[in-house]
Amino acid sequence: MAKKPVTFILNGSERAAFAEEGLNLLEFLRRGIGDLSPKYGCGQGTCGACTVIIDGETHLSCLTMAVAIEGRKVETASGLANGKVHPLQEAFMEHFAAQCGYCTPGMLMSAKVLLDRNPAPTRADVIEAISGNLCRCTGYEPIIDAILATANMRRLA
Amino acid sequence: MIEFRKEFFANERDDNLNEIGKPTRRQDILGHVTGRSPYFDDHLFEGLLHIRCVRSPHHHARIRRIDVSAAEKMPGVVRVLLGKDVPLNLNTLLSLLDFGLDDEPVLSTTKVAYKGEPVAAIIAESEAQARAAVLAVKVDWEVLPHVLDVEDAVKPGAPVVCDVYPSNKFIYHGKFDHQKLRYGDVEEAFARADHIVEGRYQMSPIEQAPMETCGAIAAPEVNDRFVCFTSTQGLFFSLGTAAKLLTMPSSRLHFVGGTVGGGFGGKVDSMHEPLAILGAMLTGRPCKYAWDREEEMQVGAPRGAERWYIKDGIARDGRILARKFTGYFDSGAYTRLSSYAIIKGVGHLPGPYTIPNVYADVFCVYTNRTPATAMRGFGITGVDFAIEAHMDKGAEMAGLNPIDFRILNSYRDGDMKAHRRLAKNCALVECCQVVAEKGGVVLTQASRAATSLLDGGGERARLPSRTATDQNGIVSGFKGGNYAKKGGGASGPQPVALPIAASAPTPASASLASVRPASPTYQPAATPPPAPQPPAPAADTARHGALRFSSLSGFRRR
Numbered sequence: 001m002a003k004k005p006v007t008f009i010l011n012g013s014e015r016a017a018f019a020e021e022g023l024n025l026l027e028f029l030r031r032g033i034g035d036l037s038p039k040y041g042c043g044q045g046t047c048g049a050c051t052v053i054i055d056g057e058t059h060l061s062c063l064t065m066a067v068a069i070e071g072r073k074v075e076t077a078s079g080l081a082n083g084k085v086h087p088l089q090e091a092f093m094e095h096f097a098a099q100c101g102y103c104t105p106g107m108l109m110s111a112k113v114l115l116d117r118n119p120a121p122t123r124a125d126v127i128e129a130i131s132g133n134l135c136r137c138t139g140y141e142p143i144i145d146a147i148l149a150t151a152n153m154r155r156l157a
Numbered sequence: 158m159i160e161f162r163k164e165f166f167a168n169e170r171d172d173n174l175n176e177i178g179k180p181t182r183r184q185d186i187l188g189h190v191t192g193r194s195p196y197f198d199d200h201l202f203e204g205l206l207h208i209r210c211v212r213s214p215h216h217h218a219r220i221r222r223i224d225v226s227a228a229e230k231m232p233g234v235v236r237v238l239l240g241k242d243v244p245l246n247l248n249t250l251l252s253l254l255d256f257g258l259d260d261e262p263v264l265s266t267t268k269v270a271y272k273g274e275p276v277a278a279i280i281a282e283s284e285a286q287a288r289a290a291v292l293a294v295k296v297d298w299e300v301l302p303h304v305l306d307v308e309d310a311v312k313p314g315a316p317v318v319c320d321v322y323p324s325n326k327f328i329y330h331g332k333f334d335h336q337k338l339r340y341g342d343v344e345e346a347f348a349r350a351d352h353i354v355e356g357r358y359q360m361s362p363i364e365q366a367p368m369e370t371c372g373a374i375a376a377p378e379v380n381d382r383f384v385c386f387t388s389t390q391g392l393f394f395s396l397g398t399a400a401k402l403l404t405m406p407s408s409r410l411h412f413v414g415g416t417v418g419g420g421f422g423g424k425v426d427s428m429h430e431p432l433a434i435l436g437a438m439l440t441g442r443p444c445k446y447a448w449d450r451e452e453e454m455q456v457g458a459p460r461g462a463e464r465w466y467i468k469d470g471i472a473r474d475g476r477i478l479a480r481k482f483t484g485y486f487d488s489g490a491y492t493r494l495s496s497y498a499i500i501k502g503v504g505h506l507p508g509p510y511t512i513p514n515v516y517a518d519v520f521c522v523y524t525n526r527t528p529a530t531a532m533r534g535f536g537i538t539g540v541d542f543a544i545e546a547h548m549d550k551g552a553e554m555a556g557l558n559p560i561d562f563r564i565l566n567s568y569r570d571g572d573m574k575a576h577r578r579l580a581k582n583c584a585l586v587e588c589c590q591v592v593a594e595k596g597g598v599v600l601t602q603a604s605r606a607a608t609s610l611l612d613g614g615g616e617r618a619r620l621p622s623r624t625a626t627d628q629n630g631i632v633s634g635f636k637g638g639n640y641a642k643k644g645g646g647a648s649g650p651q652p653v654a655l656p657i658a659a660s661a662p663t664p665a666s667a668s669l670a671s672v673r674p675a676s677p678t679y680q681p682a683a684t685p686p687p688a689p690q691p692p693a694p695a696a697d698t699a700r701h702g703a704l705r706f707s708s709l710s711g712f713r714r715r
Binding site for chain 1: 191366420421
């Protein structure tokens with residue numbers, strides 16, 4: 001199968017690797033680049049565990065072609081902590097917003113895009129923002145609380 | 158929102174605690190929020206191979222021939238595995254407890270008993286190549302009649318799901334085709350009861366649906382060992398199972414686990430580790446075997462469905478005098494953990510209520526459904542649904558508020574339970590009182606004054622003066638394993654299955670039989686097929702870890 005070079009920015013650093021034709025971004029990031037934070041949950045765009053940020057928007061990496069990120073900026077949960085943990089990560093820890101942790105990287109990506117766009121979201125805004133991310137353990141309430149608490153802390157800061 | 162009601166049992170508790178009652182951080186949560194928790198698939202290997210299984214499209218079929226010649230020539234295919242490649246291709250999970258007969262192959266060679274049962278495994282360079290090669294395997298199937306309903310499965314002449322258990326019923330303790338509970342004499346008590354309440358309860362199978370699908374990666378390691386990264390919930394259980402199926406000492410297997418992307422019971426079956434390690438053994442390369450989401454839902458073992466018939470005899474004042482259960486636990490095509498779930502469930506009967514006469518016949522039934530396994534409180538959850546629905550029915554018949562009815566019949570400290578142990582640390586009365594308070598339900602004066610600490614014991618601590626026993630469902634030709642023996646026992650030969658004396662189970666309520674929905678699939682043949690031939694007596698093979706897990710089985714305490 002033909003391979004194509006893909007050059008892109010991952011969490012602020014330039015990266016390049018070859019991608020087979022038809023390879024999805026999830027497998028490319030995980031096995032091609034070695035960023036294991038996006039997770040496989042369904043491979044069909046229903047669970048949100050593979051959510052990444054491309055140029056400021058959430059995308060399901062299992063439904064995105066690897067070659068489509070040529071020249072674009074990709075963010076994943078492994079790049080969220082920059083020297084110290086991100087306020088969202090701190091709030092997720094504080095509010096017990098992760099149990100098995102498998103949905104957490106994708107959940108954090110959806111939450112980050114929400115707060116980047118809307119610093120004062122309502123509870124309904126938060127629910128809408130994470131509606132594409134399934135969580136089997138927590139029942140969502142601690143996650144919603146953690147995201148709202150992050151927004152509140154930022155306003156106070 | 159947690160509310161502590163410290164007025165209850167205050168003198169039984171030391172409130173000077175360090176951790177309980179205070180929030181604490183999970184020790185693994187930093188890894189979770191930074192995306193660095195190492196799930197089984199988060200390990201990179203050079204030259205990783207991918208395993209995909211060829212699965213049965215039928216509920217029940219004989220395998221005439223498996224032709225893998227075309228698949229072997231497909232691009233990227235490294236090796237095709239068949240049942241003959243598995244060193245010991247028959248297992249039952251609880252053989253580690255010496256409980257039950259080996260009944261399930263890793264890759265079936267003769268027949269399949271559920272839709273999705275694996276018969277071959279492709280090992281290929283990429284997952285896409287493995288998927289393509291799966292489609293190139295040609296299996297010549299002889300489709301057999303199937304049975305999907307538990308009560309149809311135990312009728313004479315029903316298709317035999319699993320040859321090891323020709324009656325489609327698990328054999329308990331080498332002696333009976335069901336698990337029994339006999340305590341007092343229910344028939345005598347029904348005769349003098351003021352009300353008789355009967356019910357039929359059916360629950361559905363439930364998929365655990367973890368976010369991470371089940372899987373394992375195995376790779377050759379130094380010193381003639383194999384490393385296995387796995388999503389298992391029971392690391393040593395999976396280690397013991399893999400060592401048995403691959404007939405190698407567990408010291409050659411280096412299992413790494415503990416970071417599980419949700420399990421809920423569905424990750425104990427150890428389906429992936431043996432095949433991934435076998436792939437690594439035969440190719441010399443790292444192999445990954447994981448279910449995709451469709452497989453997780455279709456062939457991942459669910460919580461088994463249960464059907465319960467309950468009959469209560471109730472006195473005019475609301476006291477339950479007798480309770481009779483007939484239960485059918487849908488084990489699916491193989492035993493997995495259903496046999497054990499029933500032991501647990503029968504130990505739980507008749508629910509948290511002091512009832513002087515209790516009777517139960519509970520059948521672990523094989524059907525051509527996906528095998529069932531563990532899920533959160535399995536063995537208890539299904540029958541509790543039936544019991545509590547039945548309690549509401551009983552309350553209505555007795556003319557009592559359902560909470561008053563429960564308080565009246567709840568265990569008190571010191572009461573004798575149906576499995577002949579004294580109840581202690583009871584708290585149902587108090588829970589009911591708080592539920593009534595929260596729900597705005599006005600209880601009777603007697604219910605408000607009740608406590609778990611008083612009124613128990615004494616007469617209520619006595620065993621029944623007479624317990625009616627019977628030999629219903631007795632079988633011959635099976636030997637009990639060490640599980641049932643007090644303090645374990647010496648390893649003996651594998652039990653041998655022989656045909657069973659036919660005994661049609663009688664539901665607790667014969668009258669309810671007429672309202673049961675007709676089975677959508679299986680119609681008994683006019684002439685029953687000839688009795689299945691029992692498998693040949695097994696050789697005196699070594700027991701695998703038979704006593705290693707003895708503390709789990711509970712027999713040390715009996």
